Amino acid sequence: MTTTVPAGTGHRRALLAVDGLTVRFRLRDTVVHAVSDLSLDLHPGELLAVVGESGCGKSVLAHALLGLLPRNATVTGRARLHPTAGDPVDLIAVGERHLARQVRGRAVGLVPQSPATALTPVRTGRRLLAETLRAHGHPRRAAAGAAERIAADVGLHPTDLDRFPHELSGGMAQRLATALALAPDPPLLLADEPTTGLDRPLVDHTLDLLRRRCDTGAAVLLITHDLAAARRVADTVAVMYASRIVEHRPTPDLFDRPAHPYTAGLLDALPDRAFTPVPGHPPMLTDLPAGCAFAPRCPRATDACHTPPRLVADGGGRLACHHPLTSKAPA
Numbered sequence: 001m002t003t004t005v006p007a008g009t010g011h012r013r014a015l016l017a018v019d020g021l022t023v024r025f026r027l028r029d030t031v032v033h034a035v036s037d038l039s040l041d042l043h044p045g046e047l048l049a050v051v052g053e054s055g056c057g058k059s060v061l062a063h064a065l066l067g068l069l070p071r072n073a074t075v076t077g078r079a080r081l082h083p084t085a086g087d088p089v090d091l092i093a094v095g096e097r098h099l100a101r102q103v104r105g106r107a108v109g110l111v112p113q114s115p116a117t118a119l120t121p122v123r124t125g126r127r128l129l130a131e132t133l134r135a136h137g138h139p140r141r142a143a144a145g146a147a148e149r150i151a152a153d154v155g156l157h158p159t160d161l162d163r164f165p166h167e168l169s170g171g172m173a174q175r176l177a178t179a180l181a182l183a184p185d186p187p188l189l190l191a192d193e194p195t196t197g198l199d200r201p202l203v204d205h206t207l208d209l210l211r212r213r214c215d216t217g218a219a220v221l222l223i224t225h226d227l228a229a230a231r232r233v234a235d236t237v238a239v240m241y242a243s244r245i246v247e248h249r250p251t252p253d254l255f256d257r258p259a260h261p262y263t264a265g266l267l268d269a270l271p272d273r274a275f276t277p278v279p280g281h282p283p284m285l286t287d288l289p290a291g292c293a294f295a296p297r298c299p300r301a302t303d304a305c306h307t308p309p310r311l312v313a314d315g316g317g318r319l320a321c322h323h324p325l326t327s328k329a330p331a
């Protein structure tokens with residue numbers, strides 16, 4: 001199945017085509033439904049923001065694409081990566097050896113959510129960056145200069161590179177992790193909350209850096225809680241709720257005319273809008289309702305919502321809702 005391409009992203013072949021991705025974690029006496037039947041296409045030059053409340057499955061999505069989930073995870077579905085040269089590869093089926101040699105870092109970069117734990121503790125930032133660059137073909141001499149340039153790009157001072165990860169503040173570690181992911185110049189970057197711990201100017205600086213990657217042909221999947229960040233740089237926004245995408249459309253449409261009541265709720269929570277949180281709490285992913293998972297919190301829910309809504313084409317995007325805000329209020 002090919003997902004609808006939200007208008008504004010062009011109709012070129014997708015760099016990444018995710019189809020029916022499902023992730024379950026087996027625990028001793030229960031199962032966590034972390035990602036459910038998730039489909040999306042990401043095109044060269046596109047910045048897709050994935051937003052949603054904490055625990056809805058955003059990071060698990062990124063980790064599933066890179067084969068980084070623990071052994072209690074079961075992953076099904078497909079995620080085809082179409083490199084510019086060579087045959088497409090299904091990231092879910094391809095196996096650890098290929099992921100380690102050809103994909104992670106090289107074809108798909110990851111800015112991890114917790115850089116402090118992801119950075120090798122016994123090497124300085126300079127050494128980490130130089131090693132990464134050399135592993136991706138930079139000659140030793142050129143690597144030193146390139147490391148300083150990339151560090152400057154993310155807002156690190158050259159002297160910051162001489163520190164070990166434990167000597168860096170959270171924000172500095174975040175920037176170093178971003179620099180390490182950008183260094184091999186991957187055509188696809190998964191950035192999981194890349195602005196955590198940064199002050200506003202550095203947030204904007206990092207977002208603009210990601211945007212520029214897309215403007216030169218890369219694709220970025222930006223995982224963020226920060227809707228203002230998504231609005232600033234994303235071409236399209238996918239809203240996740242309780243393991244599923246519930247709405248996905250071009251950024252201006254999503255912010256100006258949200259169709260899913262949950263999207264509208266997230267927007268109403270913004271300080272420059274109603275500043276009212278979405279009432280209630282998301283369901284446990286171990287105990288999802290049979291129908292629409294948002295129904296218990298939704299002002300428009302009716303009996304129809306006992307049936308799970310399918311994610312279908314809607315305007316220039318995709319929507320999973322029986323009673324969208326763009327239709328008449330249910331009786």
Ligand SMILES: Nc1ncnc2c1ncn2[C@@H]1O[C@H](COP(=O)(O)OP(=O)(O)OP(=O)(O)O)[C@@H](O)[C@H]1O
Binds near residue numbers: 070
């Ligand atoms: N190894 C694991 N075993 C069991 N459950 C897990 C595991 N890893 C993640 N989960 C669960 O999967 C769900 C999705 O987690 P995920 O980290 O993707 O959320 P998220 O949307 O990225 O949240 P946040 O924004 O807080 O990072 C959560 O309920 C989480 O507890």
